[in-house]
Amino acid sequence: MSTYERIDALARLVREKGVNREVLVKSLYQALVKATEKEFGTPQDIHITWDHQTGDVRLEAMLDVVENVVPGMEHLQIQKKKARRLKPDAEEGEKVPVPVDISEFDRASVNVFSQEFLTLVRSAEREQVHREYADKIGQIIPRCRVQQVYRNRILVQVAGRIEAVVPAEERARGERYNQNDPIIPVLIRVEKPESSEPQLVLSRATPVLVQRLFEREAPEIEEGVVQVRAIAREAGVRTKIAVASNDLRVDAVGTFVGVKGSRVQAVMRELNGERIDVIPWTMDRRVLASNALLPANVLHVELYKEKDPVSGEERNRMVAIVPDDHLSLAIGKNGHNVRLAGELVGCRIDIETQSLWEETRKWEEMLRVDASELPGVSESVLERLRLAGYDSANSIAEADESDLLEVHGVGKIRAAQMQIEARRLVEQRRNEVESLKAEADAVKAEGAEENTGNG
Incomplete structure (x- = not known):
């Protein structure tokens, strides 16, 4: 293979990958310098030109004109007559400038050129x-096709040239792909150029994918x-999405x-x-939690503040009360419904049946x-205590x-x-x-035993 056939083949490969001409020339220069150093022991002064009209590439070594070439310097000098x-x-x-013919180099130097260039x-x-x-990042990447499924990872080709x-x-549960299948993912990370891994990291599990798909459907x-x-998702199972309108109509x-x-x-x-459950957004978190727990009928939601035992930070917790026969609906299969509702609202949600809640x-x-049971406290003081929020001995004891x-x-x-009397x-x-x-x-236990015996 001649020098120009080799360069043309490499250049064609590069153009297919979408690398621009300046990058190609720079890469050829650095690769050729390395190859001449391998061939001669010291690098040549390389000059590369690209004819923009014909697309031809010229590789030349700039040799010093001398009367007589010093032995061993043939790659750096040229006799004036020549x-x-x-x-x-x-x-x-x-x-x-003297044309460089890579085909005249030994195999090791040619390999250095090719490897360095690529x-x-x-x-x-x-x-x-x-x-x-x-x-x-966060956008749907078009023109993606499955290249290979290996060890549960999906290798993808983007636009026919980029590895992802x-x-x-980041895979959704239950999804199966074969080679060359189209796939619609969201870009979640771009690896640094130095990384040896596929550069684009895609996701089919992120909640952002659901939002982007709706954006394509709803202008x-x-x-x-x-x-x-707000959006909460367990990929491949269920998504809850809270939406709002900026136009009353x-x-x-x-x-x-x-x-x-x-x-x-x-x-x-x-x-x-x-x-996918689409629910109306509201600033009232209790109402939002009730909507998020659909299809269960939520009778009442209570909001509590408690301290995280690990961090000590204050956090919210909700208790949703549902009819006894709606308990399984509220929890959902494997707890998906209540878990996603909690993610959507932004705090943990516990479910209680109506009968248990009423008994509690x-x-x-x-x-x-009642605060009135405290001995020795006048009516006027009791009234002021009630106005301040202390209407029970319990609240006074804890104050x-x-x-x-x-x-x-x-x-x-x-x-x-x-406080002594209240406690x-x-x-x-x-x-x-x-x-x-x-x-x-x-009494309950006794009744249960009797029912078991009768059964």
């Missing part, structure tokens, strides 16, 4: 991919008429669902039948000791002394006395209630 065949007016001390092109190609895709991968953890999203406010849920469900069904088809509330109400002192008519001594009354009531509860539990 130089004038190339340039009639060549004079001693000038540099004359390595440099590969590096330039990865730099170019990084620049092209770095600002496309869908890692095992109202891009126009800003409607928007996605437009129904956000209807926009996402489409006429006769056409839009949501199109997204579900692309996600291989993954179930009954015992909690029995534990309450900080400094907070009680802010109530008009309550001094340090009276505050201390009230005594609360403890006394707790013992009474626990005794009653133990009796009730015993």
